[in-house]
Amino acid sequence: MTAVPPDSGTLGAPASARDRFDRMHALLRTRICLLDYAPGTRLSEEALAAEFGTSRTPLRRVLARLEGEGLVHSVHGVGTFVTDVEVEELAQTYRLRLELAELTGRLDPVPPDAALWGAFRDLSARAHGFGPDPDPRAFAELIMDFFVALMRLTANEPLREICERLYFRTTRIWLKSVFARRLDLVEEVDVFRREVDDILRALRIGDLASAALIQRAHISMSFERMRKGVSTTNSAL
Amino acid sequence: MTAVPPDSGTLGAPASARDRFDRMHALLRTRICLLDYAPGTRLSEEALAAEFGTSRTPLRRVLARLEGEGLVHSVHGVGTFVTDVEVEELAQTYRLRLELAELTGRLDPVPPDAALWGAFRDLSARAHGFGPDPDPRAFAELIMDFFVALMRLTANEPLREICERLYFRTTRIWLKSVFARRLDLVEEVDVFRREVDDILRALRIGDLASAALIQRAHISMSFERMRKGVSTTNSAL
DNA sequence: TCAGATATAGATGTGCACAACAACGCAATA
């Protein structure tokens, strides 16, 4: 036998330090955005390090990154906490996201390749596969996957990076509003199905700018529904 | 005497961990953007830690942040290197910066307060204070300070953060072009003086949108001069 | 009973020693 490098597992990836970092980062980000860790939750460095089978040192690097992205906040001697999100505070971020969404259709748009078409078909099937009583978390995950897929329609790397950064910072407010009954989940599912269908229709005729405008409109309307949800709740008290 | 907290120095700041981090981060970022560390330079963690009087651990945190901002790149077992910048690669980033500059005049613009007016007066004085043979580094520092001051004209925090992020990632190419004689420094100084004067004129009549458009135009023209500088050099060979 | 100082517990931040890894040089060999 020739010398075989220490492959830790079934196949392929030698699991480099960077890969571990990316995996931990993506997983924690997903948990925060899907409210597995509610805003205000304290994240124990020791517990997370034990879960990932490492020491605190690499994990702290991940938390530092998440702090730079505005998802957690560390205080010396107290703890690391998931940041909170409020509708009114996010108004600035949403206005910016509107403009950036439109830019994805104007700056370096690229038509979908075969792989991306396949991804869109799967996403559409998932969107239409939800029953009358959908699981909010699973649906939020679908929305997230759809957003990431849409980002592949622009070749402008910095724009993509910024859009995703802002998305992950704001998306929790939607799921939070659903749980707080300020949004009607069934209506949200219906609206999302129409958004997917409309955007795919625009993409099929190669009109990426219109696809971006449709996305922009839905981001705007989604935010307005959340704001109205707040005032409705208030006036109903 | 009542108990006095252990003040480490002359006055005020107790120099918390976060303050140290911010200072190290800002200083290294400035050095990279002002080409004190040329692209490709290897940054020694040990040497930098010694310079700041700490161990590698806090310094590594700073380097990790800089890597997230695209200013350095670490490779296990090799070193941490200042990233390189090429005019053609930055085309996407510049197109994005154009759009974002315009947004600063449309999204949450705020007129200058007394302090900001004072800052602008100082900046204008510095701009007109350069002689016939200006120091490129000092002039680049002035441009940087002016940009940061302009960012105070929008109250949209996420927009400000993103604009600065992209600025620090692209600004080195200007100074690099000056050193490579692809840009004429005297002409650049003249152009910058006009930019400052024009923007301040727009601000005095309260037209922040026009100020942003002027800035946008100058970013665009600056990039074009750099591109032309490349082709001119090439055709002159 | 209440105000304030103090001890305690538990968290993040830091320093140091070592592991993992990559580049280089050098020598042995076909």
Next chain:
DNA sequence: TATTGCGTTGTTGTGCACATCTATATCTGA
């Protein structure tokens, strides 16, 4: 002479013990 293998060296990544800091509970005295 070209090439392959290996040891050396220097770097980043990791683990662990300890320092530093904050919030809470407890004790003390009026």
